[in-house]
Amino acid sequence: MVHGFGVAGWHFHRNWEDLRRDHRVWAVDLLGQGEAERRALRPVGRHGRRPVKSICRSWPRHPVPTSAGLYYSVDTWTRQLEDFLEQCVGEPVYVAGNSLGGYLAVMLAARRPDLVRGLVLLNATPFWAFRPPRGSAAARGPIWSALADGSVPVPESLKRVIERYWWDKLRAPTTISAMLRLVYADKSGPDPPLVARIVEATEHPGALDAFTSIVLSPKAELSFDELVDRLHCPVLLLYGKEDPWVRPLWGQRLKRRLPTATYLELSPAGHCPHHEAPAAVNKALRAWVAAQERARTQGVAEEGPTGTGIGLAVEESWEVVEADGRVVRVSHIDGRPRGVMEWLDLAVWSVLGRALGAVGGKGADKAGSGTAA
Structure with missing residues (x-):
């Protein structure tokens, strides 16, 4: 399980407490995020704890030497996940990622298909970072050349500016609470x-360095769309419908690009459905992973009225009662646009998608034909 920006592996605790009863579950703190004095690896499965190598720590030793050449970038985090799976797990796994973690899960599966048995994308962000990839012509332009390159340690002069004008405001409890209310469907706080x-996590001595590096570090060499096109494993799209950031149309675009993926939409749920609706997410995870394992061990794809083996036909839904009594609807979506905005989005990206390489370009015309997962 791979978390989003600003949280850590513990953000999945409502999931693993249940899933570990019948699965081996791992949650990783990405470098530069999470809890400073605990190991980034959280082996919470039924097989007990395993020794952890230093590569799995969430914070490097502070201060980081200039010679380290460390960037808190998507490339660094993906290499961390590769090392983690090779050194600590030792076998292919199903990778579930939320937000930034979903982006990294796609990048991992595209780069190292031998490590990934299947992907579960929980409101995966389709973009990350502002700086052009290292070595590109844009990165050598005058604007980016004049800025710090994002490596750690960050220049003290730049850190002082960020600390003076933004840092304390961004990490204030009131700011964080307001941000969470924005992205969660439950607005009660x-x-x-x-x-x-x-x-x-922001109180760690290296936190300001990490934040500045994240803002200034470069993009991946391949776009999210190019990474998606390189996927060869089964994919489950598990999206909260009330997400104001990765809105439903982003899930629709991804479904059109991956017509064989299973798309389940949760409502009410926002940007972090695993945390807001853990019972619903776990039910979907169990059903989908079980279907993939049956298909894998039998050597054939599952057929039948559901098309996915999860026991939920397209346009049908489950109603799952959460621990607090809320009822969350899990709907199997076929990828066809619903409503004016999604139809408009389909029309625009059907024309521009191939030229721009944007999500929804490849296979966008398949959505209108009613192709189901």
């Missing part, structure tokens, strides 16, 4: 322990 754990 985040639970205080969640806010406290996010704030805790």
